[in-house]
Amino acid sequence: MKFVIDDACYAYDTIFGDFGEISALPGRSIDKAAVKEADVLIVRSRTKVNQALLEGSKVKFVGSTVAGLDHVDQNYLQDNGITFFSAQGCNSMAVAEFVISAIVNLADELNFDYTKKTLGIIGVGNVGSRLAAKAELMGIKTLLNDPPRQDSEDLLNFVDLDTALSADIVTFHTPLTFDGEHPSYQLLNEANFHNITNQTILFNAARGGVINENVWEKTQTKVNIIDCWENEPNINQNLQKDAYWATPHIAGHSVDAKFMGSFMVYEALCDFTGYKQDESIVNLIAPGILKVKKDNLKDTLNEIYDFKQDTVAIKNIGNFEDYRRNYPIRYEWHHFDSTTVLPIV
Template sequence: MKLMIDDAVWGFKEIFSDFGEIVTLSGRQINRQSLLDCDILIVRSRTKVDKELLEGTKVQFVGSTVAGLNHIDEAYLHENNITFVSAQGCNANAVAEYVISAISNLANDYNFDLSDKTLGIIGVGNVGSRLDFKAKQLGITTLLNDPPRQEIEGKENFVDLNTALSADIVTFHSPLTFSGSHPTYNLLGSHNFELITQDSIVINTARGGIIDEDLWEKTKTKANVIDCWENEPNINTKLQSSAYWATPHIAGHSIDAKFMGSFMIYRKLCKFTKKSFNKEIEHLINPEVITINENTLHETLNLIYSFVDDVKAIEDISKFEHYRRNYPDRYEWSHFQTQFDIPYKNNI
């Protein structure tokens, strides 16, 4: 069996070698010609998996080790009996930690108390649910907007979009969709951007395209935190220069998330190939516990990982893709022993 794997997939050699011969390329370099004799394809987000890529190849299993699905033509895979599995949720905790880190730094720099602020969470799935839990642990009042969940669960725990957009801090965690009952393309756009004021803090760690960037760059806010952009890596430089944090789509790039993305696909590939499960793979991440003795939230989180370094890394935007592919090791909060009681545990 031959496997083509994006060379940015974490631990590909240790995790997937037992399945057969491995060939690696960068995600953007994987093409139809390179797949002609491959049985398995394992990608991240930079490979568009569709008819153009797969027609005439031997590929029967596609695994995507990231949370998003915008790069996958699921209909084509289904119609052609190609098994598809994804790692949705693998980076949810990492993204939630990024957002809390941003908010804690904003609270320090703008001198406000977290307990005085409302947080509008738009999209309460894998990421939004974890963020809601962490924010409440810190005393932040959350306003949850998720129409698909509301239709199933009722209105009790949810607010409408306009109410969420009127929060002090607005953060987006919806998938990017263009059709259906609740499309999210330009979810914040010309029809409702007036709800964003000069006192609003706006955060996008979801997908580029959920917020109309042409309007966003013209709208005065208290602060913007932007990790996901339209037209990556050719991002909006006006938004970048005015943002509090402008980072290169790395909110979910913790070591834990990358491992979990690979591990989730590994388990599903074992099932597909009827191969026995290697329990040792579960323990590939085992860093030494580090103690941090700072007394405040923002100092504690900045010592765990300073996202300001990620902002500086792409001041020259030509480094956007290179930095993503060569991202520094970043471990999630559960690996640290801290004096300040950070909300690393989840209710999920």
């Protein structure tokens, strides 16, 4: 088989090398000519997978090693008999750790007790559920909003959007959708931005476009933490300048998450082809026991990974894409033997 793979996919040569011939390219460079003779296409978020890319090609399987779906025209794939798999949930722990790290840092720097704050989580899927579990373990009251889940599961503890937006800390974890009963595009917009006050800590670690950035840059908040932007990599520099953390869409970029994205696609491809899995691949991430000897949670989390370095790295937004592609090694918390108890759930 012939593969075209985004060269940012984790350990693609080790994980997929036994299947056949691999052509690895930067995601933005994968074009119609590159995929014409390919049987399998494996991408991250920077390749638009649609008719313009695939028409006339031999591709029969598309795997996406990231959780987002807005870069893939699933209707086109289905209509043309192309099997599609997306690694939903692969980065959920990494994103939840990003949000908790920010809250712990802010609590220390702004001198507040996070157990006295409310956390509005908008989108309670893979990421939002993990974040809610960590927050509750830390004694933070959560206000959960997810209309699709509430409609299908009748969850009595969920709240409406205005209530979630009224929380002290508001964080978005929805996919980016434009249609259906509950589209998330500009979910926070001119009509409901009044819920956000000058005391709100506001996150976007979901997708660019979930929050109307034109309104956001004119709205005074207490703090903004922005990892996902409209028009990446040409991000809103007014929001970037004023953000506490302005990071280049890397909240989910832990080593564990990137491995899991590739591994989940590998499992799906084995099912598709009937190929017997190599049992050693599941153990590819093995850093051993990593020790952190700090006597408080903030210092512990920052020794594990300090997200401020990501903000500094893209002060020149020309570094946005290169930094994402060459992101520093960052392991998730469960790898660490820590003096301070970590909120691992």
